[in-house]
Amino acid sequence: MKNEKPSYLRELVETREFELNMGPQHPATHGVYRAILTLDGERIVGLNSVVGYLHRGIEKWAEYRTWQQATPIFDRLDYLSAVINCHGYVGAVEKLLQVEVPKKAEYIRVICDELQRIASHLIWFGTHALDIGAMSVLFYGVREREAVVDLLEAQFGQRLLYNAYPIGGVRLDFPKGWVEACKKFLKTFNSRIDEYEALLTKNRIWKQRTIGIGVISKEDAIAYGLSGPTLRGSGVFFDVRKSIPYSAYPDFDFEIPLGKNGDVYDRYLCRIREMRQSVRIIEQALDGMPEGELKGKVPKIIRPPVGEVYFSVEGAKGQLGFYIVSDGKDKPYRVHIKSPSFINLQGLDLMSKNQLIADMVALIGSIDIVLGEVDR
Amino acid sequence: MNTDFLLHYIAFPLIKIAILLAAVFTVVAYIVLVERRLLGFFQSRLGPNRVGPFGLIQPIADGMKLFLKEDVVPLNANPVLFKLAPVFAFFPPFVGFAVLTFALPLIMPSGKMHSFSVADVDLGILLILSISSLGIFGIILAGYSSGSKYPLFGSLRSASQMLAYEVPLTLSVIAVIMMAGSFRLSDIVAAQQTYKLYFVIPGIIAFVVYLISVVAETNRTPFDLPEGESEIIGFHTEYSGMRFAFFFMAEYANVVLICMLTPALFLGGYDIPFVNDLELYKAHPYLVSTLGFISYAAKSTLFAFFYIWIRATFPRYRYDQLLKVGWLVLLPISLFNLFLVAGIKLFLLK
Numbered sequence A: 001m002k003n004e005k006p007s008y009l010r011e012l013v014e015t016r017e018f019e020l021n022m023g024p025q026h027p028a029t030h031g032v033y034r035a036i037l038t039l040d041g042e043r044i045v046g047l048n049s050v051v052g053y054l055h056r057g058i059e060k061w062a063e064y065r066t067w068q069q070a071t072p073i074f075d076r077l078d079y080l081s082a083v084i085n086c087h088g089y090v091g092a093v094e095k096l097l098q099v100e101v102p103k104k105a106e107y108i109r110v111i112c113d114e115l116q117r118i119a120s121h122l123i124w125f126g127t128h129a130l131d132i133g134a135m136s137v138l139f140y141g142v143r144e145r146e147a148v149v150d151l152l153e154a155q156f157g158q159r160l161l162y163n164a165y166p167i168g169g170v171r172l173d174f175p176k177g178w179v180e181a182c183k184k185f186l187k188t189f190n191s192r193i194d195e196y197e198a199l200l201t202k203n204r205i206w207k208q209r210t211i212g213i214g215v216i217s218k219e220d221a222i223a224y225g226l227s228g229p230t231l232r233g234s235g236v237f238f239d240v241r242k243s244i245p246y247s248a249y250p251d252f253d254f255e256i257p258l259g260k261n262g263d264v265y266d267r268y269l270c271r272i273r274e275m276r277q278s279v280r281i282i283e284q285a286l287d288g289m290p291e292g293e294l295k296g297k298v299p300k301i302i303r304p305p306v307g308e309v310y311f312s313v314e315g316a317k318g319q320l321g322f323y324i325v326s327d328g329k330d331k332p333y334r335v336h337i338k339s340p341s342f343i344n345l346q347g348l349d350l351m352s353k354n355q356l357i358a359d360m361v362a363l364i365g366s367i368d369i370v371l372g373e374v375d376r
Numbered sequence B: 001m002n003t004d005f006l007l008h009y010i011a012f013p014l015i016k017i018a019i020l021l022a023a024v025f026t027v028v029a030y031i032v033l034v035e036r037r038l039l040g041f042f043q044s045r046l047g048p049n050r051v052g053p054f055g056l057i058q059p060i061a062d063g064m065k066l067f068l069k070e071d072v073v074p075l076n077a078n079p080v081l082f083k084l085a086p087v088f089a090f091f092p093p094f095v096g097f098a099v100l101t102f103a104l105p106l107i108m109p110s111g112k113m114h115s116f117s118v119a120d121v122d123l124g125i126l127l128i129l130s131i132s133s134l135g136i137f138g139i140i141l142a143g144y145s146s147g148s149k150y151p152l153f154g155s156l157r158s159a160s161q162m163l164a165y166e167v168p169l170t171l172s173v174i175a176v177i178m179m180a181g182s183f184r185l186s187d188i189v190a191a192q193q194t195y196k197l198y199f200v201i202p203g204i205i206a207f208v209v210y211l212i213s214v215v216a217e218t219n220r221t222p223f224d225l226p227e228g229e230s231e232i233i234g235f236h237t238e239y240s241g242m243r244f245a246f247f248f249m250a251e252y253a254n255v256v257l258i259c260m261l262t263p264a265l266f267l268g269g270y271d272i273p274f275v276n277d278l279e280l281y282k283a284h285p286y287l288v289s290t291l292g293f294i295s296y297a298a299k300s301t302l303f304a305f306f307y308i309w310i311r312a313t314f315p316r317y318r319y320d321q322l323l324k325v326g327w328l329v330l331l332p333i334s335l336f337n338l339f340l341v342a343g344i345k346l347f348l349l350k
Helices: A007-012 A058-062 A071-076 A082-097 A103-131 A136-156 A178-200 A204-210 A218-223 A264-287 A340-351 A357-367 A371-375 B003-042 B058-068 B079-099 B124-145 B149-180 B185-195 B204-217 B241-266 B277-283 B285-313 B319-347
Strands: A018-022 A034-040 A043-050 A307-314 A319-326 A334-338
Touching: A018 A357, A018 B149, A034 A357, A043 A340, A043 A357, A058 A071, A058 A334, A071 A082, A082 A103, A082 A307, A082 A319, A103 A136, A103 A178, A103 A264, A103 A357, A136 A178, A178 A264, A204 A264, A204 A357, A218 A340, A264 A357, A340 A357, A340 A371, B003 B058, B003 B079, B003 B241, B003 B285, B058 B241, B079 B124, B079 B241, B124 B149, B124 B185, B124 B241, B149 B185, B149 B204, B149 B241, B149 B319, B185 B241, B185 B277, B204 B241, B204 B319, B241 B285, B277 B285
Parallel strands: none
Antiparallel strands: A018 A034, A034 A043, A307 A319, A319 A334
16 A cells, blocks of 8 residues: 555645554453554554553562472463463573483473464464454364363363473373373364364455565564564574474474565464474374483472573464573572563564554464563 | 225234334344354354253343443533434334335235235335445444544444445346346346246346345445454444444344345245246135245345354455455446346346
């Protein structure tokens, strides 16, 4: 759409830009995100993001807990992928303590992380489609997520915030019959993804609503520090699981789906394909599960050496980093979280230029923000 | 003034209007339930099934809830227009039902004919088209008078949307009128009965254009732009309670009206398929009228199911894309179709 109005219109009618407040109670802002849009008709000319409505001071909070007690707090960051958040923090502390995590524990972690990634992507998938008007898709996504959450519940005893891993390993092996149940789910899940794609991927309306919308170039995406599928949709190869390998990921054979144009459609395709890759990883991990200990040697009272550490995992939204400073006491001195949702949200400014309001909801959906992680 | 006049020009029409209104209100209330149950079925969930057996009392419960809600008029709103808008939106679809004919006429023992319609006027289809366009004024007024930006967007969108679908819709209906040679709805059905051919076959292109345009006409997914619940929440954002219920009922009355109009235009209305109605009617008038009514109801239900199915399946168009579809695709197709139909009328339908 062109910026310029036809000259006859400019002479006849005086038009001016106006501001529209979108959120924090808007149904499509995925939580309490507020966008102050400057509009010319329905065209967006400016965007002012307002965040902080869900600020709970998680980073400060962690400083008042012992190292173990701080773990469950980070579940509350991106509450749709609590397992991965936990892995990030626990991994950082382990790196600080230089604890060797047993191979079996790493495999269990990978399996649960990937299940959580699937669950998170399913919620993204449903809400993103709902925002663009495809209502039924949400229920299909939630139906499959239910199966994933059931699996995670059987392992961790919770359904949303799992407090998944202790520092040094995992608490328990999979319960009896879990592996079979998981395999059964994976078998049906691939055909379910085919169903989703049949509904949306080749749907003309879906394509019209997403292709060429919210384009962000390779260079801009890197400059803005985007990560996760939002970055890979622009065709940049960066996935922490491959680029800075951690846990047991080097053991598995999987691909990183990349987009081409960096529009909403490519980001959509990236996430859909990522779910298929997650299935591949879980299948390999279940088949190649080693025997051994569940937990490395970690002292009862943790007092890491003085120093600082940065450890990042590939969260469902992007690179989730933990920068932790220890002063040798039983509590962290400082925990800083590099949260992917917050940084990806910055890209929205660039993406929304010259788009319409109707595209705005597609854009917010396509960067998949969770406000718990944006505000921390 | 004799009793005959009173009976046939005052009493019977009033009774018909009362029956029709009662029936339409019931159907409108229950199509909401049917839609919710069907959506539940499409979306692998149950839908409302708690109030009464199969949720059958749900519409009454919903109505009670809306009725008991506080009636809020925003401070910024223009109070007169704000209160007027739901009325404007509410009445047009109900007027449209007046010109529908539901079955072949009933012959009284006295020899008098009683048509199954309130007013089978000779410009019936035009009346429906023009009156249902009036419903847009309700939406535009609602958005304009709410004193809020989101409803204003909704009403602007509905205005531009109307421009997009109204022309192809009318052109596709004109194709039917050409084939039937009349604007009267009962004549259109009669024409299909005499030709022994439903207009969906010669007018297949018009039928498709019509199907797409009426989705826009009834403001439903994928063209539910004035509502656009996840984008702009809709033109009725500021409405609550009974005033909102008026918009809601108007929307569904529109859906019901369209579902009953479509079979009349394209599927032979109250014609019973695979049977020569007119022959049979001479022998068993009551039977044919009853069966015809059932057949009409069945065809309408088919379309109701179709529209709910569409709603469960598709994402929403953007409004500039709808304009493009309307002007660049549907309009040329339906114009071209007019020539085609004219040819069919000249050489095949005799």
